Amino acid sequence: MGLPVRKNRTAPPPPTCALGECMNLLRPAWAANVVWYLGAAPRRFGELRRDLPSISARVLSARLRTLESQGVVERRAIDTSPPTSEYLLTDLGRELIPALRTIVAVGEQLKQRPPARPARHSR
Amino acid sequence: MGLPVRKNRTAPPPPTCALGECMNLLRPAWAANVVWYLGAAPRRFGELRRDLPSISARVLSARLRTLESQGVVERRAIDTSPPTSEYLLTDLGRELIPALRTIVAVGEQLKQRPPARPARHSR
DNA sequence: CTGAATCCAGTCGGATACTG
DNA sequence: CAGTATCCGACTGGATTCAG
Numbered sequence: 001m002g003l004p005v006r007k008n009r010t011a012p013p014p015p016t017c018a019l020g021e022c023m024n025l026l027r028p029a030w031a032a033n034v035v036w037y038l039g040a041a042p043r044r045f046g047e048l049r050r051d052l053p054s055i056s057a058r059v060l061s062a063r064l065r066t067l068e069s070q071g072v073v074e075r076r077a078i079d080t081s082p083p084t085s086e087y088l089l090t091d092l093g094r095e096l097i098p099a100l101r102t103i104v105a106v107g108e109q110l111k112q113r114p115p116a117r118p119a120r121h122s123r
Numbered sequence: 124m125g126l127p128v129r130k131n132r133t134a135p136p137p138p139t140c141a142l143g144e145c146m147n148l149l150r151p152a153w154a155a156n157v158v159w160y161l162g163a164a165p166r167r168f169g170e171l172r173r174d175l176p177s178i179s180a181r182v183l184s185a186r187l188r189t190l191e192s193q194g195v196v197e198r199r200a201i202d203t204s205p206p207t208s209e210y211l212l213t214d215l216g217r218e219l220i221p222a223l224r225t226i227v228a229v230g231e232q233l234k235q236r237p238p239a240r241p242a243r244h245s246r
Numbered sequence: 247c248t249g250a251a252t253c254c255a256g257t258c259g260g261a262t263a264c265t266g
Numbered sequence: 267c268a269g270t271a272t273c274c275g276a277c278t279g280g281a282t283t284c285a286g
Contacts, residue, residue, distance in 0.1 A: 017156070017227075017230075018227045018228075018230030018231045018233075018234060019155055019156060019159055019223060019226060019227050019230055020155075020156065020230070021230035021231075021233045021234055022226045022227065022229045022230035022233060023149065023155045023226065023230075025233070026146065026149075026150075026226075027149075027150050028278080028279085029278075029279065030279095032142055032143075032146045033140070033142060033143065036142055044247085044248090045247075045248055045249075046247060046248075054280095055280095056279075056280055056281075056282095057248080057249070057250090058249090058250080058251090058279075058280075058281085058282095059278090059279060059280075060249095061248080061249055061250075062279085065242050065243070065244075068242045069239040069240055069241060069242040070233060070236070070239050071233070071236055071239070075242075075244070077244075082247060082248090082286095083247085083248080083286090084247070084248075085244075085247095085248070085249095092229065092232055092233075095225065095228065095229050095232075096225070096226070096229055098225055099222045099223075099225035099226050099229070100142060100222075102218065102219070102221055102222035102225070103142060103145045103146065103149070103219070103222050104140075104141045104142050104145065105141075105218065106145045106215065106218050106219055106222070107140075107141030107142055107143070107144035107145035107146075108141045108144075109215055109218075110141075110144045110145060110148070110193060110194075110215075111141060111144055113193070113194055113215075116192040116193050116194070117192055118192060119188050119191045119192040119198075120188070121188075121198070121208075121268090121269075121270095151258080151259090152258075152259065153259095167267085167268085168267075168268050168269070169267060169268075177260095179259070179260055179261075180268080180269065180270085181259075181260075181261090181262095181269090181270080181271090182258090182259060182260080183269090184268085184269055184270075185259090205266090205267060205268085206266095206267085206268085207267070207268075208267095208268070208269095243250095244248085244249075244250095
């Protein structure tokens with residue numbers, strides 16, 4: 001995972017900047033959406049599946065585990081019958097919400113823009 | 124491009140939310156970095172290549188064209204000899220900078236965190 | 247319900263070579 | 267310098283199946 005790395009690099013690897021660190025978390029499909037929905041309220045696995053109608057269980061599971069391992073999401077096993085679990089953002093994870101809010105705002109404008117022209121050069 | 128779409132969906136497609144719209148722009152490799160560097164100052168193609176030491180010309184070119192087509196980046200041909208060009212953020216593109224700043228802040232903390240444990244469940 | 251495992255098609259992006 | 271074209275391996279993520 002992570003930014004693709006050149007194999008035949010003749011120069012030392014670039015100083016992995018902090019922007020890439022965090023984008024690596026948000027890049028995979030649905031990752032940002034999962035954080036976004038967890039920002040609204042703690043949620044269980046099945047709830048997230050309904051929030052994100054077309055996500056597959058495999059991917060949701062993978063996202064949650066990665067986000068958890070990075071300290072963005074916390075999982076709480078609830079000892080009921082049958083056993084359930086819920087996920088919530090950590091303090092670190094909550095820091096992402098304002099950023100995502102801004103990104104949503106840009107997204108809104110993108111949706112209302114004239115259809116994107118191809119933008120070719122020097123033809 | 125865009126979020127993967129299920130083929131065998133029995134329910135109507137989810138309302139493509141604005142978060143996904145914008146993340147689609149930032150998701151491809153180096154895209155956020157390109158915006159970030161352009162936020163600091165207008166830059167030429169070659170300058171960006173030096174800013175992002177391990178990006179390939181092919182990918183940089185592709186990112187710039189996509190960002191331009193979406194109205195986030197503007198290209199200005201400078202009629203010198205030899206002809207050069209420079210890229211800069213549009214007003215819309217500049218809206219992303221505060222968001223990226225927040226993301227960088229989270230990235231800083233991620234770098235200083237204890238090494239991510241695998242996080243497997245119910246073993 | 248909450249996941250994990252397997253399979254596999256489609257995409258992404260690096261390497262390389264070439265043009266104006 | 268500022269890109270574009272082609273080739274191709276690696277990775278992503280959907281579908282499906284199975285388990286606790």
